Amino acid sequence: xxxxxxxxxxxxxxxxKSKTAGEAEPGEKRLMxxxxxTSVATVxxxxxxxxxxxxxxxxxxxxxxxxxxxxxxxxxxxxxxxxFLEKEMSFKLYCNRDSTGVLFxxxxxxxxxxxxSIYIPDLADMIYQVEExxxxxxLRVTEERRNNFDxxxxxLGSIYKVLGADEKSLLLEAPRSYLDKPVVVxxxxxxxxxxxx
Numbered sequence: 001x002x003x004x005x006x007x008x009x010x011x012x013x014x015x016x017k018s019k020t021a022g023e024a025e026p027g028e029k030r031l032m033x034x035x036x037x038t039s040v041a042t043v044x045x046x047x048x049x050x051x052x053x054x055x056x057x058x059x060x061x062x063x064x065x066x067x068x069x070x071x072x073x074x075x076x077x078x079x080x081x082x083x084f085l086e087k088e089m090s091f092k093l094y095c096n097r098d099s100t101g102v103l104f105x106x107x108x109x110x111x112x113x114x115x116x117s118i119y120i121p122d123l124a125d126m127i128y129q130v131e132e133x134x135x136x137x138x139l140r141v142t143e144e145r146r147n148n149f150d151x152x153x154x155x156l157g158s159i160y161k162v163l164g165a166d167e168k169s170l171l172l173e174a175p176r177s178y179l180d181k182p183v184v185v186x187x188x189x190x191x192x193x194x195x196x197x
Contacts, residue, residue, distance in 0.1 A: 019177050021193045030069070031056065034164035034171050035184065043165050044130045048138075049097045052170055052187035057088035060173060084178060090121065091174070091185055093128075093141075100125050103143055130162070137162045139172065150177040 011107040037043045058071035062142050072081050072088075103126045107119040124143040131138050139160040163184065164171030173185040 022086050028171070030138055033069075033188075034166040034169045037080065037165045040130050040132050043137055043139075043162055046094045046165050046167050047128075047184060048094075050095055050189050051191065052093045052095070053093045053190045054089050054185045055093075055188045056186040057085060058184050059076055060180060061181070062186050071184075071186070080178075088174075088183060088185060091186065091187075092121075093126075093170075096129060101128055124156075 012110055032082055056071045056090055058069050061070060074085060076082075087106055090104060090106055092102075093103075094102040103121055104121045104123045106122040108122045110118055110120045112118050124145045126144070127142045129140050131140060139162055141158045141160065143156045143158065145154050145156060146152070158175045160175065161173035162170065168189050170187040172185050172187065174185055176183050
């Protein structure tokens with residue numbers, strides 16, 4: 001009887017396990033992550049003069065916990081998933097040739113031409129650089145934002161760890177966390193378009 005109970009509990013936990021990046025249902029396309037970066041020069045080459053939009057966002061599991069990333073699915077209707085995805089899926093990077101660009105993250109309240117209340121992408125001019133701080137390759141971003149209280153320009157620095165990169169995609173650990181876990185974003189090269197989802 002004890003063996004049956006253990007077997008039942010094991011099967012129950014396996015069936016309840018959430019789907020992660022490496023798993024796919026039959027007939028479902030498997031999510032391909034870019035490989036770990038090998039050099040600063042390669043990452044610079046791959047991101048220069050490209051525009052990236054977030055296509056998946058999730059959390060990084062603690063080391064040694066098995067699968068490293070848990071992506072939040074858009075089919076998840078929980079309050080956490082909705083709020084998390086609304087914020088994280090808005091993240092975009094437009095990287096120019098001269099190490100300048102534009103960073104988008106979140107939305108700001110505004111008004112359309114008829115006076116109707118709308119939300120527009122929150123954007124900031126940025127300067128970016130790729131550097132190595134062993135054992136990691138980092139994307140260092142300096143944003144220039146106008147202070148809402150006094151109108152002065154402020155510079156804010158952020159560091160993104162490059163977990164994966166190739167010619168078409170970026171996998172970044174973002175400098176923010178939810179539920180005490182770091183955020184991971186999978187980004188894809190796209191044409192410049194403020195209305196990308």
